[in-house]
Amino acid sequence: MALRLFNTLTRRKEEFQSIVEGKVGLYTCGPTVYDFAHIGNLRAFIFEDLLRRYLKYSGYQVKQVMNLTDVDDKTIRGSKEQGVSLAEYTQTYKEAFFEDLRNLNIEPAEVYPAATDHIQDMVDLILRLRDRGYTYEMDGATYFRISDFKEYGKLAHFKIDQLKVGARIDADSYEKEEARDFALWKAWDEEDGEVFWETELGKGRPGWHIECSAMSMKHLGEQFDIHTGGVDNIFPHHENEIAQSEGATGKPWVNYWLHCEHLLVEGKKMSKSEGNYYTLKDLSEKGYDRKAIRYLLLSTHYRQQLNFTLAGIDASRSALQRLYDFMENLKRVRKGGNHPEVAECVAETKKNFGQAMDDDLNISGGLAAIFDFVRKINILAAGGKIARGDAVEIVRTMENFDTVLGVLEYKQREIDEDVERMIQERHQARTSGDWKKADEIRDRLREMDIILEDSPEGTRWKIL
RNA sequence: GGCGGCAUAGCCAAGUGGUAAGGCAGGGGUCUGCAAAACCCUUAUUCCCCGGUUCGAGUCCGGGUGCCGCCUCCA
Incomplete structure (x- = not known):
């Protein structure tokens, strides 16, 4: 290569x-x-x-x-x-x-x-x-x-x-x-x-x-x-x-x-009089995530005009969330051992990623390789074929790709005492079968951008 | 006037002449108390239009159309 x-x-x-x-x-x-x-x-x-x-x-x-x-x-x-x-x-x-x-x-x-x-x-x-x-x-x-x-x-x-x-x-x-x-x-x-x-x-x-x-x-x-x-x-x-x-x-x-190449904003040339002239500060103040902005600016090939849109930032945010969830899920794997399929998958992904990026930084191909990897690993995970050793290797692989992308590292914000209490309260409600109250608490947290996920191992939370 | 680029699904976006990657959004399903996440199925018989070359064209050639850029200080 x-x-x-x-x-x-x-x-x-x-x-x-x-x-x-x-x-x-x-x-x-x-x-x-x-x-x-x-x-x-x-x-x-x-x-x-x-x-x-x-x-x-x-x-x-x-x-x-x-x-x-x-x-x-x-x-x-x-x-x-x-x-x-x-x-x-x-x-x-x-x-x-x-x-x-x-x-x-x-x-x-x-x-x-x-x-x-x-x-x-x-x-x-x-x-x-x-x-x-x-x-x-x-x-x-x-x-x-x-x-x-x-x-x-x-x-x-x-x-x-x-x-x-x-x-x-x-x-x-x-x-x-x-x-x-x-x-x-x-x-x-x-x-x-x-x-x-x-x-x-x-x-x-x-x-x-x-x-x-x-x-x-x-x-x-x-x-x-x-x-x-x-x-x-x-x-x-x-x-x-x-x-x-x-x-x-x-x-x-x-x-x-x-x-x-230059970028367009909402399909038009960026200019102060069009009102589509943004600084990073403007976008942060509107509540847009910086990692999502980085991802959006990164994910179109550099010699292609990029149409920057606010909706595009949201779409990027969703794409990143898929990667974040993927990483989080891997960190929770407890079962010991490893599977040969994973090593194969890692090797293939590295090859595909490298081939795409070697071709004048074809980022679309590079990202496609990574998302293919995510799907394949999720399939293995759904079949119970991901163990602790595999997970470590997969995380290491993703972190290696991220030395190029720089979008994965993110800080999971901490939840405060009130939220902690609400989650506890919901847990009580669930164990006593009070679904109405449990769902109500979950909805309230959702409005605070806190997502609850119930699993056999207990309830997890994440902050959007 | 001269030089150059781009046009692929609702949106974003790849694609050595060999039968349309990937992401987001949407629809249906599995799992779940219900969700979320994940998984499965589904969403372009077709790549701006018209010709041509070829067994075969999103890819090559010619001609249109549309959008964009550069031609002295704007990334």
């Missing part, structure tokens, strides 16, 4: 081969910390988390770097509007970002470099580009001349002369030789206020694209394995990064480019 990934550079699935045996250098474009992340951003982070986790599951040691863009037009504008320093302004959103990651059970990257901590690295890279003749200066700013980089357009699959010079060009007021050229270093102007650095390139601040080139190479080397982001980053951001990085080093930079 070998992992195959769809490479945006070649537009086809390629067998993944890391530069250093057993190790992967992964750069994932991170947030611009000017606002709270919306679920579209979160989808990208979850896709990257899935990739990271599956690489680890496959035996790779992963070094992931995710940048924090903490200086650009939007952060500067935001800090000015609020009358706080840039650092203070972005700190709020950095913290919110990390809180979202924790809430969605996204594994932390190894390095989170902030742009403002790497100004000198960017300047050095720009100077290298200048030495190699890719830059020009105008009005105190430094630009990259894309016509000097012959491979420009190889990622987005554009020919330079196909680029239409559109109306949006006017949005950038800087003077350039060619509208298509992009800024490496922006000259300070009054709008920037206190935000500037005095460097060999003059007084100003870095352009957006240069940070990813500088910080990825600093932390992962001049050539590394995988670079990811949303499809909207393909052009111009990633195209420009390639021009800068390969222009500076003269060698290939990234081997595999992976991009995740």
